[in-house]
Amino acid sequence: MSLLDAVRGCTFDDFLFTPQLGVLPSRDPAVVDLSARFSEHLTLKRPIVSANMDTVTRAAMATVLAEEGGIGVIDRGFRAGDIDPQVAEVAAVKRRQHGVVGDPHSIGPDRTIGDALRMMADTGVGTLTVVGPGRRLVGLLTERDVRFVRPEVKVSERMTPRERLVVHEGPIPLAEAEQVMISKKIKKLPLVDRDGALVGLVTARDLIKHQRLPFATRDEGGRLRVAAAIGATGDYLERAAEVLKVGADALVVDIAHGHSNVMEKALKEIRRRFPEVELVAGNVATGEGTTFLIERGVNAVKVGIGPGGGCSTRITTNFGIAQVEALVRCRLAAGDRVPLIADGGIKRDGSIAEALLFGGDSVMLGSAFAGTDEAPGEIVLKSVLDSESQKIVKVPFKVFRGMASIGAVRDRLDLEEAAPGELEALGAEGIEVSVPARGSARTVVRDMLKHLCSAISYGGAASLHELRSRFWAQPDQYVVKLSAASRSESFQR
Numbered sequence: 051m052s053l054l055d056a057v058r059g060c061t062f063d064d065f066l067f068t069p070q071l072g073v074l075p076s077r078d079p080a081v082v083d084l085s086a087r088f089s090e091h092l093t094l095k096r097p098i099v100s101a102n103m104d105t106v107t108r109a110a111m112a113t114v115l116a117e118e119g120g121i122g123v124i125d126r127g128f129r130a131g132d133i134d135p136q137v138a139e140v141a142a143v144k145r146r147q148h149g150v151v152g153d154p155h156s157i158g159p160d161r162t163i164g165d166a167l168r169m170m171a172d173t174g175v176g177t178l179t180v181v182g183p184g185r186r187l188v189g190l191l192t193e194r195d196v197r198f199v200r201p202e203v204k205v206s207e208r209m210t211p212r213e214r215l216v217v218h219e220g221p222i223p224l225a226e227a228e229q230v231m232i233s234k235k236i237k238k239l240p241l242v243d244r245d246g247a248l249v250g251l252v253t254a255r256d257l258i259k260h261q262r263l264p265f266a267t268r269d270e271g272g273r274l275r276v277a278a279a280i281g282a283t284g285d286y287l288e289r290a291a292e293v294l295k296v297g298a299d300a301l302v303v304d305i306a307h308g309h310s311n312v313m314e315k316a317l318k319e320i321r322r323r324f325p326e327v328e329l330v331a332g333n334v335a336t337g338e339g340t341t342f343l344i345e346r347g348v349n350a351v352k353v354g355i356g357p358g359g360g361c362s363t364r365i366t367t368n369f370g371i372a373q374v375e376a377l378v379r380c381r382l383a384a385g386d387r388v389p390l391i392a393d394g395g396i397k398r399d400g401s402i403a404e405a406l407l408f409g410g411d412s413v414m415l416g417s418a419f420a421g422t423d424e425a426p427g428e429i430v431l432k433s434v435l436d437s438e439s440q441k442i443v444k445v446p447f448k449v450f451r452g453m454a455s456i457g458a459v460r461d462r463l464d465l466e467e468a469a470p471g472e473l474e475a476l477g478a479e480g481i482e483v484s485v486p487a488r489g490s491a492r493t494v495v496r497d498m499l500k501h502l503c504s505a506i507s508y509g510g511a512a513s514l515h516e517l518r519s520r521f522w523a524q525p526d527q528y529v530v531k532l533s534a535a536s537r538s539e540s541f542q543r
């Protein structure tokens with residue numbers, strides 16, 4: 051039986067995998083190669099992506115995902131025409147952590163300490179570079195220099211002037227910058243060009259962070275990578291231009307039905323305006339849909355119609371394909387041409403291994419990150435009956451909602467005043483639920499990676515890449531279809 055026949059109508063909880071001879075010496079994610087492609091030209095060391103949903107991915111989530119080796123996609127769920135908030139989130143990720151800060155926050159020498167304090171508070175940066183005309187470096191001003199100083203005092207009176215600074219001319223590899231810092235006993239190394247104009251700053255803090263996070267997804271300049279979602283109509287081209295301006299590493303054209311004329315038109319325009327951009331599009335769930343997107347120049351395809359935890363598309367329209375079948379169909383159509391992102395329906399860590407074997411190169415997760423510290427939204431305390439003590443206890447919750455839920459659509463379209471009937475006419479295809487607050491997404495990702503390494507060990511491979519090759523060479527060696535009883539034995543606890 052072909053793999054496609056074996057998975058028809060099936061999804062994650064329909065399968066187990068047969069354990070093989072283990073060859074992995076250690077299941078430690080620090081030593082197991084989990085690298086995979088997010089898109090044609092963008093490789094991740096860990097194949098985890100956070101979903102572009104307004105209750106999941108903003109700068110905080112995208113930063114954690116990139117630091118842990120995955121990537122976050124900043125949602126476009128801001129009010130229509132309101133592009134700046136999304137741009138600010140992308141910019142915050144690109145600025146948060148760097149090897150070399152390419153565009154350090156600067157102040158003029160004639161400004162006041164009051165101005166410097168405000169700039170430090172606004173940007174969260176403790177060291178300002180001081181520059182004169184033509185961005186010539188004239189000094190450095192740190193938090194220590196401004197402490198207990200009257201606000202009207204001039205920056206030039208408190209800064210460490212250029213002649214007392216160690217400065218490097220031109221670009222510098224991080225290892226060399228570290229050596230300079232150690233030998234000169236400094237914590238900041240400004241970089242200048244031949245004319246003395248400021249071109250960057252290396253800080254000891256960033257170097258330490260860089261070393262502590264060896265798997266982080268970074269661009270050539272050492273900045274964390276981040277993707278940004280755009281739509282296929284309305285402000286999508288302007289949104290694309292603006293997020294790319296602040297350094298977005300990929301655009302994700304995300305619409306509910308990606309195999310559509312609307313998508314075709316959008317891809318044509320995007321490719322015309324931004325021929326080089328790393329472009330992801332979706333969602334689709336069929337081979338035809340996948341080929342359609344690839345032929346129109348995308349660098350990755352997002353797969354999933356209706357499996358999402360916040361999604362009611364299948365309930366309300368009866369259209370969709372069970373996610374494992376969708377992945378196999380799309381993988382068979384895509385071949386090795388572009389990577390696939392398996393989007394939605396992952397409720398337990400074991401399904402991550404399934405999504406990656408049945409066709410995904412990476413997995414996109416929404417509800418799995420809901421309720422974490424980095425998920426946007428306020429914590430609300432809810433009264434819940436504790437079944438053991440039979441007492442009412444207050445439990446912290448956060449809201450998780452589908453991007454096509456009435457709440458999300460209402461916020462996006464600025465429809466607070468709309469009557470319920472009008473909202474229903476919009477055809478909501480998402481739900482809104484409260485999920486318990488539960489600590490950092492970093493812990494969630496790290497647990498997922500440990501479990502993925504264990505899956506690789508059970509699968510008889512030494513890396514994710516090898517496991518996928520072995521699986522596709524002989525799927526029947528792995529795939530076990532479950533009966534209702536074996537499903538309950540496997541997954542009900």
Ligand code: XMP
Nearest residue numbers: 101358359361394395416417452453454480
């Ligand atoms: P999980 O299961 O990880 O899925 O929460 C995340 C994915 O769900 C999709 N999504 C939606 N699909 N209506 C839909 O049909 C919605 O309102 C909706 N909101 C999110 C999306 O693909 C996301 O990445």
